[in-house]
């Protein structure tokens with residue numbers, strides 16, 4: 001009997017993916033520079049991307065995840081450009097998760113099937129993930145009628161089965177109530193304790209204080225600061241970050 005808490009690995013490569021490094025990364029649209037030039041290195045741990053509305057947080061994550069292509073500059077994973085094999089080793093969870101019109105359990109067995117997990121292992125593995133994220137009683141419920149917090153945890157359970165080296169989360173707790181926020185934070189920490197690199201955006205300063213190992217602070221498409229969390233919150237280096245930490249920049 002295989003250990004269901006261990007990931008089903010179908011990766012073609014297991015070479016370390018970190019550090020994630022951005023060198024002069026720029027993103028322009030119709031001649032307007034929306035982000036740039038970003039030079040940044042992210043190592044292990046939980047990196048929280050913060051900044052006011054429109055700062056470029058989502059753009060930065062989408063570029064790193066490979067959903068967008070930089071207009072200039074380079075993104076490297078341990079020195080390598082993103083390849084299809086490396087892309088399989090990262091996952092992204094959005095504010096409104098994209099779920100299949102099937103049961104919660106079937107959303108999970110589906111990704112296992114796609115990744116080549118043998119049929120007999122799919123349901124037990126899906127069940128383990130549902131239990132891990134407190135969703136076991138909802139296994140047969142259509143995923144799309146789950147509450148916002150439940151959908152978010154289902155998206156995390158699905159990511160868990162993919163055993164990503166890197167997990168990107170774009171405002172995963174926006175519009176959730178405090179209990180649901182805590183549940184998502186606990187889920188994020190389960191990934192962290194498994195050794196998954198977390199890159200996450202949030203507007204919630206308290207959440208960032210609870211989760212962050214380091215903070216990337218963007219304002220108006222520019223990188224103003226990348227610091228260990230304690231330093232960012234205690235002695236922000238720029239006046240913009242200081243205003244943001246005091247809650248004086250519009251979110």
Ligand SMILES: Nc1ncnc2c1ncn2[C@@H]1O[C@H](COP(=O)(O)OP(=O)(O)OP(=O)(O)O)[C@@H](O)[C@H]1O
Pocket residue numbers: 029034051052053054055056057058059060251
């Ligand atoms: N695909 C795109 N095409 C054109 N403009 C875009 C595109 N995506 C984002 N933008 C613009 O780029 C800027 C940064 O957007 P982004 O979504 O990254 O901000 P954000 O920091 O995540 O903001 P918020 O906190 O409001 O979610 C915004 O002005 C946005 O309108």
